[in-house]
Amino acid sequence: MKQLDPMVFVVVFQEMLGPLFWPLIAFILVGALALLVVLIRDGGVHSRRLIRAELIGLLGGFAAVALMMWVTASSPGDLLGGPIDWLLTIAIWVAGVIGATMVAYVGLSLIVRDNSDHSRAFRR
Amino acid sequence: MASKSINSLSRRSLLSLGAAATAGILSRPASAQARLATKARIVIVGAGAAGLASASRLVQRLDGAAITLIDARKAHFYQPGFTLVAAGLKPKDYAISQTRDYIPAGATLIEDSVAAFEPEQNRVKTTGGQTIPYDFLIVATGLQLDYGAISGMETGLIGKNGIGSVYAGPEAAEATWREMARFTDTGGVGLFHRPDTEMKCAGAPLKYAFITDDRLRRAGTRGKTELIYAAQNKALFSVPIVSEKVRMLFQDRNVRMVHDHVMTAIDPGRKIATFRTPAGSQEIRYDFVNVIPPMRAPKAVRESALAWQTGAFAADGWMEVDMKTLRHKRFPNVFGVGDVAGVPKGKTAASVKWQVPVAVDHLVASLSGGTSSEAYNGYTSCPLITRIGRAMLVEFDYENNLTPSFPGIIAPLEELWISWVMKEIALKPTYLAMLRGQA
Known part of the structure; x- marks a missing residue:
């Protein structure tokens, strides 16, 4: 009787986010595209910038968990209900880290243009 | 507040x-x-x-x-x-x-x-x-919510003199919160019950007892309150395994349970609810009560x-x-x-x-x-809130079988944050999608 339909996820996310749904999708797409453009422009990953972005990303992970707690009126102790709660918390944190790192990397690349060769760890 | x-x-x-x-x-x-x-x-x-x-x-x-x-x-x-x-x-x-x-x-x-x-x-x-x-x-x-079947009760009393009733509508739910919030300041006797008719969301009376307990603890006034849950029969929930779990949780939270109590009357002035029991009519004094009417x-x-x-x-x-x-x-x-x-x-x-x-x-x-x-097997679901921030995702069918959507991942009888998160943020969007025939 039950069958999983991916479209249901899309519909439910639309209901959840309301008018923010499409702007958020656009933000994610533009962000991913901007990262690609920056990587092509710089000819690879800029290691120093990546480390800075990752440091910001770590904070982004905690921000994501904090946001989730705020949205759901939860307190820190609630996150320790069982192993699945730890996994959910970690998943939210990781998602926050990845998202914030990408945003920070693009942001730093647009603000600071450092072309010094020694700072490039990986070149294509 | x-x-x-x-x-x-x-x-x-x-x-x-x-x-x-x-x-x-x-x-x-x-x-x-x-x-x-x-x-x-x-x-x-x-x-x-x-x-x-x-x-x-x-x-x-x-x-x-x-x-x-x-x-x-x-x-x-x-x-x-x-x-x-x-x-x-x-x-x-x-x-x-x-x-x-x-x-x-x-x-x-x-x-x-x-x-x-x-x-x-x-x-x-x-x-x-x-x-x-x-x-x-x-x-x-x-x-139909049959408030008139409880002598002395009417919807106009909700939100006054310690009377709450979650079911009567959004305004009544908000009025119930105001009374419960006041109760968490003053303390006293909190009374919870359910009718002996079929009813919508039979977990809701239990949830509200748990939530009130949590609010009292957060307010630091649990020590000067007594919480009583008056069940209409010998169980707390129609699914035996869930009933037993709720009994353990009520015991843990120091909620006193009485059984075979069916509310027949309420006296808002004296703050006394009257119950029909096998031993005859019994009165329980309250400072806050969540009245749940018979449903037909x-x-x-x-x-x-x-x-x-x-x-x-x-x-x-x-x-x-x-x-x-x-x-x-x-x-x-x-x-x-x-x-x-x-x-x-x-x-x-x-x-x-x-x-x-x-x-x-x-x-x-x-x-x-x-x-x-196509056949409906009686499936239903109750995110049974046990405190703000935790819930048990109880799912079952006609046969009282637990039918977890995530077997081995989300334990139905554990107080989990993930179950609370679902209740808080995912159920309403899913419900709205259901209205539109999309879920």
Whole structure:
């Protein structure tokens, strides 16, 4: 009787986010595209910038968990209900880290243009 | 205190994480099928969760049918949200929207109520005097909260003198929160109970006892309160394994349990509730009470030929439908879905989610001259909140089997954050998608 339909996820996310749904999708797409453009422009990953972005990303992970707690009126102790709660918390944190790192990397690349060769760890 | 604790809707709007955890809840009952051309007249009485979901699914399945919804109420209530409103976590507007926003293109809404069902003549009569004939009828009227059955009780008392009642509507839920918030300041005796009739969301009375306990602990006044849960029989919940778990939790939280107590009267002046018990009439004094009235089928259904004529569901007039197909046992062109259906389990939105596609499939099969093998197994779901921030995702069927959507991942009888997260952020969007026939 039950069958999983991916479209249901899309519909439910639309209901959840309301008018923010499409702007958020656009933000994610533009962000991913901007990262690609920056990587092509710089000819690879800029290691120093990546480390800075990752440091910001770590904070982004905690921000994501904090946001989730705020949205759901939860307190820190609630996150320790069982192993699945730890996994959910970690998943939210990781998602926050990845998202914030990408945003920070693009942001730093647009603000600071450092072309010094020694700072490039990986070149294509 | 109330305004401080009520979250703005923007919290929900901001959220994008965590919904991936709702895979099972999001599973879709039936795949899309080719639309059937028909001129059938289908009348749906009641434009609540079950009526709207039925209309949306019928529009998807039929081409050319005249689908008419009848409901006098303009506002649509997201009833699963009432508990959150009464917990001080959401404003009342969280549970209010407009019925017209969910009427699918291709269906018509008549803003009137049905005064009489005449299934022998295949027609209904409205309060406004219209006679509306049908080829198929879906009854989704919901149920009637019979506050008058508790002597001394009326809805005007909700929010005064320590009387709360979560079920009566969004305003009542918010008024209940105000009284509960006041109670968490003053302390005293908190009284919780449930009626001995069938009822919608039988977990809600338990949830509210747990939430009140949590609020008292947060306010630092649990020490000067006594919480009493007066069960209507010897159990706390109809599913034995869940009942036993709730007993353990109540014991852990120091909630005193009394059994075989059915509320018959309330004295708002003296703050005393009277219960019928095997030992005779018993009085319990309260400082805060969550009154839950007996629930029955609406009068028009109860007094029609659609109601059960004998058996356990006859007294309160629930509709005599087959528990697996939701088709009326004596009038095969009539279906009953949602709260009004006289079936052994589940007067919840989760039940509606699984009942409606089954009933619609059987109706469509009848139109096409075929048969349907779809069957409703009694599935229902209760995110049983045990404190703010934790819930047990209890899912079960007619047989009292636990039917977890995530076996081995989300334990149904554990107080988990993930279950709370689902209740808080994913269930309302899923519910709204259900109204639109998309989930």
